[in-house]
Amino acid sequence: MSNKMHITLTVNGEEHEFLAEPRELLIYTLRERLNITGPHIGCETSHCGACTVTLNGKSVKACTMFIAQANGAQVTTIEGIGSPDNLHVLQKSFREHHGLQCGYCTPGMITRASKLLEENPNPTEEEVRFGMAGNMCRCTGYQNIVKSILAAAGELNAAKEAAE
């Protein structure tokens, strides 16, 4: 059965065009077709959040979206948020505050946290926990993840104030 579709997908500002079966899941497109391996496969059942990307301004689980649905979309992954030479404030904050141990959930955590802080730049601890509830971590117990996000929010706000 050959029913491949012509797909256009913009990932981290770069446009990609290719043929794919509609049933291909976005997470496989990113990891295996485009070699963008920041988003991870954890549970593959839309529970763990390791595959979280930003798609057209929404945090979504890339394991629960067919590439056909994402056709034409703008996607941002952890690779589009920071780089080893130029870490995002959230990435620095996770390092500073031990917001990770094994690191497997971290790309999804930071991608989700970046959207959370965009929508709510001054979250309370409770709002951070609620807003991060779609991302699971089996190492940290979440305490330092929450600490990292709150610290990053403070830094981003201070930088914004300094700029104004």
Added chain:
Amino acid sequence: MIPAPFDYHRPSDMQGVLALLQEHGDEARVIAGGHSLIPMMKLRMADVPHLIDLQAIDSLKGISISGTRVTLGAMVTQHDIISHAGLAQIAPILRETSLQIADPQVRYMGTVGGNVANGDPGNDMPGLMQCLDATLHLIGPDGTRDVPAREYYEAAYVTARADDEVLTAISFDAVGGGYAYEKQKRKIGDYATAAAAVTIQASGGKVAQASIAMTNLSDTPVWSEAAGAALIGSDCGADAVKAAVAAMLEDIEPTEDNRGPVAFKRHVAGVILTRAITRAWSRA
């Protein structure tokens, strides 16, 4: 987890959707947010040779409020509901319910239409829409028709919607007064062990009107006329609440599953309904 192959369609208007449903019959299904259907397709428990994506149909999007009448397009997401200031003001029980559904990522994708139309007993919006006496607007090859939410659900995944019909919108009158959506779940992302939607209007310190529905305690949502009636005219004190809970327990038929045995579910139903009534009354 790779689903069976399918052909993908993204029509730009409702005529296109209906034409595809006519052409492919039971080989076709519409997809909204996909967070019920995609997991089923990945498990190969749902086989959908023709997937019709509703994302490009603008007429299914948007929340409109005209006086006290609220209309939600079927493609309105849980996130849209949570973020809509006007809706939070006129019908805050919507936001309170949406916040208890799944997790943030799922709420960006999951739609009110999918939640209502699917007929999954675990979904939260069906019970809420029964509580609010909402009307479901369907379109099919013979035109449009309206079905009351209280008459839509027949059994698990069996509803009044025909295979060639699509839910386009849900509307209801925002009645004001006290409200609560109370849900017991084992963890974030889980369906309810028991959940209750309650609205109460007060007059002179007494309950003037009450509407009560519960979720995931039968193979359909359960709107209990008797439970609401047990509160009407009372001061919503302990005896009235007990009577309402007793009436509801007559109407539900929970089954044992991994959320617990029947006796436990009935116990939780009573606890959750008591909390919901108490909270709704405190806001009435």
